[in-house]
Amino acid sequence: MxxxxxxxxxxxxxxxxxxxxxxxxxxxxxxxxxxxxxxxxxxxxxxxxxxxxxxxxxxxxxxxxxxxxxxxxxxxxxxxxxxxxxxxxxxxxxxxxxxxxxxxxxxxxxxxxxxxxxxxxxxxxxxxxxxxxxxxxxxxxxxxxxxxxxxxxxxxxxxxxxxxxxxxxxxxxxxxxxxxxxxxxxxxxxxxxxxxxxxxxxxxxxxxxxxxxxxxxxxTTRFGGIDPVTWAHSRGYFLETLDSEVIRAKRYSRGLSLVFFDIDDFGEFNASYGHTLGDRLLRAVAMTLAGSVAPPEIVARCGGDDFVLVLPESNRAAAVELTSKVVDKLEALSVFDVDAKERQGVSVSAAIIAYPEDGGSRDELLAAAEIAIEQAKAERKAQRAPVQQLTPVQQLRLAGRRRSA
Missing domain, CATH: 3.30.450.40 (GAF domain)
Known part of the structure; x- marks a missing residue:
């Protein structure tokens, strides 16, 4: 050979x-x-x-x-x-x-x-x-x-x-x-x-x-502060930022607000349309949130379909106003093609947590947030109860219409 x-x-x-x-x-x-x-x-x-x-x-x-x-x-x-x-x-x-x-x-x-x-x-x-x-x-x-x-x-x-x-x-x-x-x-x-x-x-x-x-x-260490799916900040980065912002707010007697968002029926959306479109929806939500804030405010993905806005030097009233605007933007959001039959907005459950009213430490704020977001989700679920037989897309659309009514 x-x-x-x-x-x-x-x-x-x-x-x-x-x-x-x-x-x-x-x-x-x-x-x-x-x-x-x-x-x-x-x-x-x-x-x-x-x-x-x-x-x-x-x-x-x-x-x-x-x-x-x-x-x-x-x-x-x-x-x-x-x-x-x-x-x-x-x-x-x-x-x-x-x-x-x-x-x-x-x-x-x-x-x-x-x-x-x-x-x-x-x-x-x-x-x-x-x-x-x-x-x-x-x-x-x-x-x-x-x-x-x-x-x-x-x-x-x-x-x-x-x-x-x-x-x-x-x-x-x-x-x-x-x-x-x-x-x-x-x-x-x-x-x-x-x-x-x-x-x-x-x-x-x-x-x-x-x-x-x-x-x-x-x-992962080098880019550990970024969530690979949504390109928002990661949960780890959020927790580190929250630690430092609580210390800063306490030292200078300034406000600090957190706005948590949970996408309604995201599991059903994934089951109906697949994880590829589900990831696209997560990215679209993250980009919408990112477009609604400016440094030093940040957007982070803190769970599967959970996001949080960290708003330094912001009180509850300012956070409520911003949340209302974000919800309106999400209601107009669609991840489907222009010619697609299904073009629903995104329905979310939101909870606003403020320092120092809801907690004086990172752990206290997170505990309050967990309770508040669960309450918000329960309220949203109760609102949708009469239409449980509708498809996930129809439920999302109807929820959006109710809020705009």
Whole structure:
């Protein structure tokens, strides 16, 4: 089988024929039969894989997770060096800089052999490069010569020195891919042992999943103040803001009002029209509320279909006036297309809570709000009782008409 290819229009060999190499390594792996000793070893490695997964998913930071991966993955893979390279999407390079604070024997020995700190190196990803082909192809590639993988950056001499000093016999390159999204490559160096493709894929898979979880967590922390569905402030942000506003109102003897809104029959709306239209309705309500206030006032989503306006330096009378205007805007709101038959407004239950009349602390205000919004919902339900046999859309429309009458 041809393992090396030339680019079209030239005779120069530019790298490994990735597809041919994948087929070759896969076929060789399938043809191998396992002895009793190999079965026992395989069982031990699978146990270590389970332990590795537990450690990786318990890590709180990227550095901690990668340090654990470098420390424990050799018990699964039998590799003497584990070298994860993460994708920098902005610059289109594979980088090892995340390893700069990690001390690991195999990687340190490889760096000494190459006379180069492997944690400071970046590897480009040209459009037709072999590394990109392996990463985007999503399958493990195994080669005999390290130069085929890293030689264009490290150089022939450095690769040969690593191979000689660590007695490297095989190199495996494993894509870090999860649900079609590429996160990088992991290079495993072997001394004598034959790479087990399936175990490499499993180990790299757990690493990728942990990597994705950590990155998602970092994004959540970075954008934690924003609700991802409505783009309003989140409940956490609301609670922090309420804490600070209560302190400020108390210190300067100023007013503070909260207006809570609960969308009537939102569960029935979701059941009738689906969650996609339900999310659209939530966003439309959030945008309407946001358009009704100005800084330092804020809009937050504090529950499934619950929203709150935080109105610093505002008394109850001002909050009542604003609430009336908001309710009018919501009654005219529709998430349906212009030509759709159903074009009802949005009916809400509202409750106004004021500091210090309804509470002198965050917890007291929230407790008062919970009682007030439940009372408002009960009143709205009583108003709609005679028309319970109507559709949710008809009930919403009728409720809007009653308020405007």
């Amino acid at each position: 041809r393992l090396f290819s030339s680019w079209a229009g030239g005779n120069k060999t530019e790298g490994i024929d990735a597809e041919g190499l994948r087929r070759s390594t896969r076929n060789a792996h399938r043809e191998r039969t396992l002895s009793t000793e190999e079965v026992r070893t395989q069982s031990e490695r699978l146990h270590e894989l389970a332990v590795l997964s537990l450690f990786l998913h318990s890590a709180g930071t990227l550095e901690e997770m990668l340090s654990l991966f470098l420390e424990r993955s050799p018990r699964v893979t039998s590799a003497v060096v584990t070298y994860p390279l993460l994708l920098d999407r902005r610059r289109e390079v594979l980088t090892a800089q995340h390893l700069s604070t990690i001390d690991e024997t195999g990687l340190d020995q490889a760096s000494l052999a190459a006379n180069e700190n492997l944690a400071e190196i970046e590897y480009p990803l040209p459009l037709r490069s072999w590394r990109r082909s392996v990463m985007e192809g999503g399958e493990v590639a195994v080669v005999d010569d390290l130069k085929d993988v890293l030689g264009d950056v490290l150089g022939k001499q450095a690769c040969d020195q690593i191979k000689q000093r660590l007695e490297i016999t095989r190199t495996a390159v494993v894509p870090l891919v999860m649900e079609g999204e590429a996160f990088g490559l992991c290079v495993f160096l072997f001394s004598g042992a034959e790479p087990d493709i399936e175990l490499l894929e499993l180990a790299a898979g757990h690493c990728t999943l942990a990597l994705k979880d950590i990155m998602t967590g970092e994004e």
